[in-house]
Structure formats: C-alpha cells, structure tokens
Amino acid sequence: MTVVPLEALPLETLRRRSSSKWRTYPDDVLPLFVAETDFPLAEPIRTRLADAVEIGDTGYTPADPGIRDAYVGFAARRFGWTVDPRRIVTTADVMMGVVELLRATTSPGDRVVITPPVYPPFWICIEEAGGVAEEVPLLDDGQTWRLDLSGIEAALADGARAVLLCNPHNPTGSLHDREALAALAEIADRYGAIVISDEIHAPLAAPDAGFTPFLAAGPAAERVGFAVTSASKAFNLAGLKCALMIAASAERAADLTGLPREVAWRTGLFGALAGIAAFSPESDGWLDALLVRLEQNRRLLGELLAEHLPRAVYRAPDVGFLAWVDLSAYGWGTDPAAAILRECRVAFHHGPEFGTAGAGHVRINVGCAPEVLTDAVRRVAAFAAS
Numbered sequence: 001m002t003v004v005p006l007e008a009l010p011l012e013t014l015r016r017r018s019s020s021k022w023r024t025y026p027d028d029v030l031p032l033f034v035a036e037t038d039f040p041l042a043e044p045i046r047t048r049l050a051d052a053v054e055i056g057d058t059g060y061t062p063a064d065p066g067i068r069d070a071y072v073g074f075a076a077r078r079f080g081w082t083v084d085p086r087r088i089v090t091t092a093d094v095m096m097g098v099v100e101l102l103r104a105t106t107s108p109g110d111r112v113v114i115t116p117p118v119y120p121p122f123w124i125c126i127e128e129a130g131g132v133a134e135e136v137p138l139l140d141d142g143q144t145w146r147l148d149l150s151g152i153e154a155a156l157a158d159g160a161r162a163v164l165l166c167n168p169h170n171p172t173g174s175l176h177d178r179e180a181l182a183a184l185a186e187i188a189d190r191y192g193a194i195v196i197s198d199e200i201h202a203p204l205a206a207p208d209a210g211f212t213p214f215l216a217a218g219p220a221a222e223r224v225g226f227a228v229t230s231a232s233k234a235f236n237l238a239g240l241k242c243a244l245m246i247a248a249s250a251e252r253a254a255d256l257t258g259l260p261r262e263v264a265w266r267t268g269l270f271g272a273l274a275g276i277a278a279f280s281p282e283s284d285g286w287l288d289a290l291l292v293r294l295e296q297n298r299r300l301l302g303e304l305l306a307e308h309l310p311r312a313v314y315r316a317p318d319v320g321f322l323a324w325v326d327l328s329a330y331g332w333g334t335d336p337a338a339a340i341l342r343e344c345r346v347a348f349h350h351g352p353e354f355g356t357a358g359a360g361h362v363r364i365n366v367g368c369a370p371e372v373l374t375d376a377v378r379r380v381a382a383f384a385a386s
Ligand SMILES: Cc1ncc(COP(=O)(O)O)c(C=O)c1O
Pocket: 035, 092, 093, 094, 095, 096, 119, 166, 170, 198, 200, 201, 230, 232, 238, 243
C-alpha cells in the first residue's frame, strides 16, 4: 500500500506556535535549527491531550501511567525488540535521564566517552553529572561514520568509566550496526564500564531501516547498558516532558529502581499521556506517513544542494530529520550558520557546537515542508553567488 507523505502545517500557522523554534528569531528567519518538526500532531495524541484538558487532568503523573506497556508494544512492532516493562522508569526528558544515570553509576571526576561530532548537550550534561567528557571522534571514511572501537577501548583501558552513545547518531543521522554495538558492549564489559545509549531518534527508524537497539546487541549489552528514549522527537512532544530509561538485566534494572524517587516524579503527565498515544498502534499510520515525508525531504535536500550549492558535502542520513552538511568549501569560516543567519535569514544549527569536527558544517532540520527547505537552500545559494 502506498503511504501518502505527511504534510507540514503552513508557515502562517507555525508562526503562531510559541516553542523555541518559532520564538528564537524574528519572522523573516526560516528556522531549520532546533530539533522540532512542523507537522500537525498525530490524531490519537491530539484527542488524548484534548480529553485531558477537557476534564482538567493536569495533576501529578502516576507511577505507571501506561507508557511502559505502550513502549513495550512499540518496540516489539517497530524493532522486533522485547522489553520488560518492569525494567523501565520514566523521567522528564532524555538528558535528565542521562544525567541521573551517570550520577548513579559513576563517581565525580570520572571520564565519560562521547563520539563527536555529537549533540552539544552531551558535554554539558556530563559536566552536570560531575563527570569529564572524553572525546573519541567518530571515524569518517567519506562514506560512513563509524565508532572508533579501538579508540574507545583505549579510553576505557585508561580509566574512563562510561560511554554516552547516540544511536541513531545526531547530527549525522547514521545508524550504528549490530556488530559495532555488540563489540562496544564487549569492550565496556571487559573494563567494567557502562554504556548509556541515547535512542531519542530511534522511533524515527522504520521497521526495515536496520536500527539495532543497543540493549538488543547481545548479553554483554544487557549487562552494561541502559537505553534512554522518548516519543518526543518523532512526534514533536519535547515540551511535554516524558522520557523512558530502560534496562535489560537485573543489575542495571536495580540501578534504575535505586534512582532517587524524585527522578520519576518529574515525568510530565501530558508527556506520558501523549507518549502512550504516540506509541500505540493507532499512531503507526501517522508515523509511517511522517517517515515517507522525511525520506523525501532527505533526498530533496541532496538534489537542492547538488543543483544550487554543488560544493556542499552531504551524505543523506539513514533516518530522521537532521542532516549534517559540510559547507567549508564556501569559505564562510568555522561557523557558516552564523553568516547564513545574518545574510540569508535562515537559521541552521551551528556546526562547531557539535565539536571540532563541526568546523565549516551546519546541521539542517528537514522536518518541514519541501517548499520551506527549497526556499532555505535557494536563499543560501543566492548568498553563495553574491
Ligand atoms: C540525541 C539527542 N538527545 C537528547 C535530546 C534532547 O532530549 P530531551 O529534550 O528529551 O532531553 C535531543 C534533542 O534534540 C537529541 O537530539
């Protein structure tokens, strides 16, 4: 059956939104930076939240609002992954989950491996948890980005205590394959380190996309790992505050239940209600339509760049709505997004914030209408030609 791509809301409607994407810059700027998307809510989410508003259902979140079972169903349907609902604890958001898990499993001053270019708050959250970020950059052979397993092993052998993984990876949109994840788990196991796998972008992986949940990468992964995920990226629910921390072994599950009680109390009720609706089979149709739209937009970006900015280096992401583009050839300095914002009134994410490998790069959010993406690239092309 052909899936009709999801349509984004019109710009005049989006400009009435009050979220970060729409209120950071004036109205003449096309915002393609922060990881929010421009689509209407999935109908099951809209109804669930509208019902809650109707009856003033705005209190505290119960210990088990139903999101665990909803996620277990989603993981089975979409990834063929069996999750034990008793080994899930919720909290407000993914980065809070990461901070709390690091606090629970490492000591102040411990080094935590990250693999830049990577989501900028990784540095900040490790520091917030009392740790020190140790960079082991992704290996880039010009075709794919891969984990530097020997670099990670060297860091762990030298005393680093944890790895904060991004799977799928932000900003490249790349997937780590099962073999790499299993090897990472073996290495961590050998050195008694833990792995926290940030899987917030995973719900954007279609069932046949080849996404492997870290905890499904074998027994060592179960021993060393946690996953932290949310419906918030795929379904655009970041403001509602609900994320899931998942374990797959008794020992790691004990870490979860040992977290301070307040960690789970911070789960937002609207986030949980929306997440339950998002992860239910009733939202699969909306999600599939979104994935078709995103795949088309990833391809469209490649076509637009080839036509209008041929010196840009772009590899289509495997999944998701974030694209990593090297614009160094245009001579706009280490932070092309700054010049582009000033000259084109287009907001891309600043490459250097993702680490030193981000010099000359921008991250482009393609979770928008094709017309918006086209307008953004054309504006930048006009600047390049000036
Ligand atoms: C990889 C990654 N992790 C975490 C987050 C933030 O998630 P949360 O708002 O749930 O902390 C984002 C947001 O874009 C992200 O891309």
